Amino acid sequence: MNGVRERLASRPLTTVAVVIAVLWTTPTLGLLLSSFRPEKEVKTTGWWTVFGTPHLTLDNYREVLSGAGNGSGRLAEHFVNSVVITVPSVLFPLVLGFLAAYALAWIDFRGRDALVVGVFALQVVPLQMALVPLLKLFSEGWLFLPAWDLTGPARFGQVWFAHTAFALPFAVFLLHNFLAALPRELIEAARVDGASHATLLLRIVLPTARPALVGFAVIQFVWVWNDLLVALTLSGGTAETAPLTVRLASLAGTYGNDWQRLTAGAFVAALVPLLVFLSLGRHFARGLLAGSVKG
Numbered sequence: 001m002n003g004v005r006e007r008l009a010s011r012p013l014t015t016v017a018v019v020i021a022v023l024w025t026t027p028t029l030g031l032l033l034s035s036f037r038p039e040k041e042v043k044t045t046g047w048w049t050v051f052g053t054p055h056l057t058l059d060n061y062r063e064v065l066s067g068a069g070n071g072s073g074r075l076a077e078h079f080v081n082s083v084v085i086t087v088p089s090v091l092f093p094l095v096l097g098f099l100a101a102y103a104l105a106w107i108d109f110r111g112r113d114a115l116v117v118g119v120f121a122l123q124v125v126p127l128q129m130a131l132v133p134l135l136k137l138f139s140e141g142w143l144f145l146p147a148w149d150l151t152g153p154a155r156f157g158q159v160w161f162a163h164t165a166f167a168l169p170f171a172v173f174l175l176h177n178f179l180a181a182l183p184r185e186l187i188e189a190a191r192v193d194g195a196s197h198a199t200l201l202l203r204i205v206l207p208t209a210r211p212a213l214v215g216f217a218v219i220q221f222v223w224v225w226n227d228l229l230v231a232l233t234l235s236g237g238t239a240e241t242a243p244l245t246v247r248l249a250s251l252a253g254t255y256g257n258d259w260q261r262l263t264a265g266a267f268v269a270a271l272v273p274l275l276v277f278l279s280l281g282r283h284f285a286r287g288l289l290a291g292s293v294k295g
Helices: 002-008 011-035 039-044 047-051 059-066 075-106 112-124 127-140 152-180 184-192 197-208 210-225 229-234 244-248 260-288
Strands: none
Touching: 011 047, 011 260, 039 260, 059 075, 059 260, 075 112, 075 152, 075 197, 075 210, 075 244, 075 260, 112 152, 127 152, 127 229, 152 210, 152 229, 184 197, 197 210, 210 260, 229 244, 244 260
């Protein structure tokens, strides 16, 4: 293991990693600089010219946030919609997946192994294949389930349901791997002391599984925040329910002539997931390794 680390830390590999990092971040740097440049310069010169003639302005951000100028933008109105969609879409699968993962890992019941295989197999179902059945369920109902027939802000419920259903298989998979790797002696000792499943969950398993929970929460948050397909299909795409991604798709204008607004809009939309990732990055890295080793 130490030999592998030494080879990865060698000067040639370090140089290659630095070059790749610079090449990877250069377009992002150009996008950031373009977001502060006047519209005329964005459309006529390259972003690198800012180093020679630095003309910077906040007009692009002012326009996309408040709709100043030509009345378009107003991302601030859609920011709340993104928060309303994302937070429950993270909490629902997180809680349900944690409870299901604990049951599959530490509760013996008939058909448990078959259920584990079935849940894990659901990860291969493409999201796009489920959208049409979901739309039919919401509009017409299915078997004994009535049609939802939701309008206005109530359509958030459809988006929450869809994101929860799509995220549950991965949540159960990730958390089950972590919980199943917990020392059996720890669980058995608590049971001998008379601990119930509720006590095990809240006092032993939950604190121990924090890295896995945070890891899944970060992945799900970024996925839902950046989602366009589900939000556009199930929320209706109206101003009262559409998230940031739906509004960003129309920022360039009908003929794509106002694409300079996308530079500012992209960073406004990316700010929240970036802050979430930076603040929880340590736990996220540990969560990615959940269940990969024991002890």
